[in-house]
Amino acid sequence: MRYLFVFLVLLLLNSSTQAQTSKKSPDYSRHPYWIEMMDDTLSNYFTAIHAYDEFWKNREKPLEEEETMGMKGASKKEEKEKVSWLKRLFVRDPEKEARKYTYQCKRFEHWKIMMQPFVQVDGRILYPSERLEIWKNARQ
Numbered sequence: 646m647r648y649l650f651v652f653l654v655l656l657l658l659n660s661s662t663q664a665q666t667s668k669k670s671p672d673y674s675r676h677p678y679w680i681e682m683m684d685d686t687l688s689n690y691f692t693a694i695h696a697y698d699e700f701w702k703n704r705e706k707p708l709e710e711e712e713t714m715g716m717k718g719a720s721k722k723e724e725k726e727k728v729s730w731l732k733r734l735f736v737r738d739p740e741k742e743a744r745k746y747t748y749q750c751k752r753f754e755h756w757k758i759m760m761q762p763f764v765q766v767d768g769r770i771l772y773p774s775e776r777l778e779i780w781k782n783a784r785q
Contacts, residue, residue: 673699680749683756690760691768697753707747 671678673696682693763771771779 671696674702676700677746677749679753683753686770686772688770689768690764690770694757701750707744707750 673679677696677700679693679697679700682688682696760770763776765771
């Protein structure tokens, strides 16, 4: 019984030390961390842009509204022959994933432009209270 207790204690200590040492930087190419960074007032501007670029490096970005105007019938997908329903079920569609983030991409591009005047040299974005103070001082 004593050996079992000692084994469990050692196992817990080992797992806690592994959890502390395995803090790696997030894999920006797999998860859209840039969406969360837009809403976080403590996020770094340059890190958010890096996360956005890494996420879209191997993916096709969704088209902007201006790019889709007047392009009716020009889609490659529509020109392809019809694929069987079984193949459509199991094949991953990159355009579908891009359409999923259309709104977020547009929102990020707008966020990037709007935050640019408030970015410090180290990438920190001024807090909303600091921006309000600058606006009040500019009005006087």
